[in-house]
Structure formats: C-alpha cells, structure tokens
Amino acid sequence: MxxxxxxxxxxxxxxxxxxxxxWMPEGYRRTLVRQIAQHAHSEVIGMQxxxxxxxxxxxxxxxxxxxxxxxxxAGHGLYLYSAAETLGVxxxxxxxxxxxxxxxxxxxxxxxxxxxxxxxTIGWLVDGAAICNQVPLCRTSYGPYGRAMVRICKxxxxxxxxxxxxxxxxxxxxxxxxxxxxxxxxxxxxxxxMMFGPPDxxxxxxxxxxxxxxxxxxxxxxxxxxxxxxxPQAEALGVTLPGNDVDWDELKRVVSGDGPCNAxxxxxxxxxxxxxxxxxxxxxx
Amino acid sequence: xxxPLYEVFVRAKRGLNHVHVGSLHAADDAMxxxxxxxxxxxxxEGVSIWVVRADAITASSPDEKEPLFDPAGDKVYRHPTFYExxxxxxx
Numbered sequence: 001m002x003x004x005x006x007x008x009x010x011x012x013x014x015x016x017x018x019x020x021x022x023w024m025p026e027g028y029r030r031t032l033v034r035q036i037a038q039h040a041h042s043e044v045i046g047m048q049x050x051x052x053x054x055x056x057x058x059x060x061x062x063x064x065x066x067x068x069x070x071x072x073x074a075g076h077g078l079y080l081y082s083a084a085e086t087l088g089v090x091x092x093x094x095x096x097x098x099x100x101x102x103x104x105x106x107x108x109x110x111x112x113x114x115x116x117x118x119x120x121t122i123g124w125l126v127d128g129a130a131i132c133n134q135v136p137l138c139r140t141s142y143g144p145y146g147r148a149m150v151r152i153c154k155x156x157x158x159x160x161x162x163x164x165x166x167x168x169x170x171x172x173x174x175x176x177x178x179x180x181x182x183x184x185x186x187x188x189x190x191x192x193x194m195m196f197g198p199p200d201x202x203x204x205x206x207x208x209x210x211x212x213x214x215x216x217x218x219x220x221x222x223x224x225x226x227x228x229x230x231x232p233q234a235e236a237l238g239v240t241l242p243g244n245d246v247d248w249d250e251l252k253r254v255v256s257g258d259g260p261c262n263a264x265x266x267x268x269x270x271x272x273x274x275x276x277x278x279x280x281x282x283x284x285x
Numbered sequence: 286x287x288x289p290l291y292e293v294f295v296r297a298k299r300g301l302n303h304v305h306v307g308s309l310h311a312a313d314d315a316m317x318x319x320x321x322x323x324x325x326x327x328x329x330e331g332v333s334i335w336v337v338r339a340d341a342i343t344a345s346s347p348d349e350k351e352p353l354f355d356p357a358g359d360k361v362y363r364h365p366t367f368y369e370x371x372x373x374x375x376x
Contacts, residue, residue, distance in 0.1 A: 011299070016299050016300070017299040018299075019299055019333065021333070061362070064360075065362045068362060068363050143301075146300060147302060158362075158365040158367070160365075160376065161365045161367075161368040161376060162367075162368050164370050164373065164376055165368040165369065165370050168370060168371075229374070229375040230375075232374045233373050233374065236373045237373075
C-alpha cells in the first residue's frame with residue numbers, strides 16, 4: 001500500500017470525507033459514479049409515474065403540490081448529476097449510459113400508476129423508503145454526494161407528508177376512495193420493499209461499499225427499519241400492509257429490463273431528450 | 286494594489302462546502318491562492334481554498350430581489366409543515 005492509498009484508507013476509517021481533489025482508488029470512483037448516476041437517473045425517470053397525474057389531479061391545490069414535487073425531482077437529478085461530474089464523467093456520458101441500459105435506475109419506477117391514489121402511495125411509501133435509504137447517505141464518505149443528499153432529504157420530507165395527507169384525505173372520504181387507497185397500497189408495498197435492493201446474502205458489493213463508507217447500512221437493515229417505521233403509520237391511516245415476503249426474481253426481472261413499464265419509461269425519456277434538441281442547439285451558440 | 290480582484294472561498298473541514306470568506310487583489314491565479322492562504326487561513330480556518338476572479342462571477346442584481354425571490358413566498362405547500370397529518374410517528 002503506498003502513501004496515497006494509506007491516506008485514503010485513514011480518512012475513510014475515521015469517518016471523514018473524501019473530496020474531489022483527493023486521490024481515491026479506481027474502484028471507489030467507479031462505485032460512486034455507478035451509485036450516484038443510478039440515483040440521478042432514478043430522480044429523472046421518477047418524474048414520469050406521477051407527472052402523468054398533474055393534469056388530472058382533482059383540484060388546483062393538488063395540481064400545485066404535485067407540480068412542485070415533480071419539479072423537486074428534476075432538481076434532485078441535477079444536484080446528483082453535478083456530484084457525479086466531480087468524479088470526472090460528463091452528464092452526456094451518463095445520459096447515454098442510461099439510454100443504453102448500461103446504467104440502471106430504481107426498479108420502483110417501472111411500475112404503473114393507474115390510480116390517483118398512487119400519487120399518495122408513492123409519496124408515503126416510495127418517498128418514505130427513499131428517505132430511509134438517503135438519510136444515512138448524508139454521512140457518506142464522498143463529500144459532494146453527501147452534501148447533495150442533505151439538500152435532497154430536506155425536500156423529501158414535504159414529498160412524504162403530502163402523500164400521507166392525500167391518502168388520509170381519501171381515507172376520510174367514501175368507501176370507494178378507501179378501497180382505492182388499499183388497492184394502491186397492495187400494489188406498491190412489495191415493490192417499495194424491493195427498493196432497498198437484494199437481500200444482503202445476494203448483494204456482493206455491500207461489504208466493499210461499507211468498508212469505503214459509501215454505504216452506512218446493509219440493504220436488509222434499511223428494509224427492516226422502513227417496515228418498523230411504516231407499520232404505525234399504516235395503522236394511523238387505517239390500511240393493511242400486505243406481507244413482507246418479496247419475490248426476489250421479480251426484482252431481478254424488473255432491474256434487467258423486463259418490468260411492466262421499462263420500455264415505456266426509456267422511450268418517454270428518449271422522446272423528451274429528442275424534443276429538447278433545439279434548446280441544446282440554441283444554448284450552445 | 287495591482288492586479289484583478291479575486292473572491293476567496295475556504296472549506297473549513299472535509300465534508301463541508303467551500304464558503305465565501307472575502308476577496309483580495311493579485312497579479313495571477315497562483316499569487317491569489319498564495320495570498321488567500323496568508324490572509325484568510327492563518328488560524329486553521331480551512332483545509333482547502335478556491336480563488337475565483339471576481340469578473341468571472343455573474344451575480345444577480347439587488348434590484349432583481351423581488352422578481353427572483355418573491356414568487357417562492359406564496360408557495361407554502363413546498364414545506365413539510367404545510368401538511369396536517371396529526372401525530373403520526375416518523376413522518
């Protein structure tokens with residue numbers, strides 16, 4: 001081990017931060033680029049399932065709230081792409097890797113949102129799971145990533161509460177509305193549990209990422225914490241959570257491209273990219 | 286003092302952002318960095334310094350304060366406290 005590597009290991013070992021100008025092992029850089037890019041792509045693709053409901057939200061208030069939320073997701077994508085760029089990759093490269101399938105985004109966004117209650121469920125469960133994942137990342141070993149996460153977590157709190165409030169409002173409504181909420185929760189619960197990734201035994205990168213201080217907890221630890229936090233919330237809401245037995249083959253299928261909406265999400269992203277060509281061209285003159 | 290004006294940013298410790306601490310004149314980038322070290326970090330104020338030529342910074346004008354920042358004022362729904370959810374744990 002040479003001096004640079006020793007210095008890096010010592011910095012990480014005392015839970016200090018690595019900053020862009022510091023020397024870092026190639027594997028550390030690669031892991032961070034993959035994780036931050038995947039996170040950024042998730043924010044950007046994540047605008048689609050809910051964005052589809054902006055024009056159909058039932059009141060001006062709900063439209064404003066949803067618009068503000070989707071706008072935040074775009075912002076979160078930008079914070080994260082900027083953090084990735086400090087590692088020596090360009091945004092164009094990352095965009096290209098998303099479109100080619102070389103880089104992934106969260107499996108959760110490959111599920112459809114056929115019901116308006118899904119807007120509430122995504123806020124409550126999907127953003128709730130994201131917060132569980134992201135709060136420890138505020139202390140991740142790479143400075144720019146941690147600082148982006150601090151901003152994001154602050155904003156996610158509004159996302160989760162507006163979702164819960166929406167569901168609470170529907171639960172105080174008609175039997176039909178209550179049934180809509182339960183049906184939505186039934187569809188999203190297990191996909192939300194999958195957001196934490198495969199079980200620890202099948203997550204080969206976790207140990208390395210934890211030794212480097214990129215991850216602070218294992219997938220199963222975070223998943224368990226999420227279940228524990230969500231149970232009393234479900235009770236307060238008056239919905240029943242389905243069991244916690246997840247079909248891990250489903251996660252594999254969805255991640256590898258064979259989920260209900262993978263093709264649609266990428267096609268929509270490509271369309272948006274193509275539609276923006278004139279803007280990029282005008283801006284580069 | 287000759288030379289262009291430089292703005293100085295210091296990172297107090299690893300993990301924190303560089304924060305603007307002041308400015309100085311210098312003949313070139315290297316001298317700006319050296320002088321910033323002498324002027325702004327004599328008491329362990331930082332672990333990293335950025336210097337940026339002031340004329341390379343595009344700043345908003347104080348006149349623009351209202352059009353730029355007022356529109357956020359009535360968007361209270363962007364804050365978590367806007368949502369009444371009662372006494373539900375971890376929310």
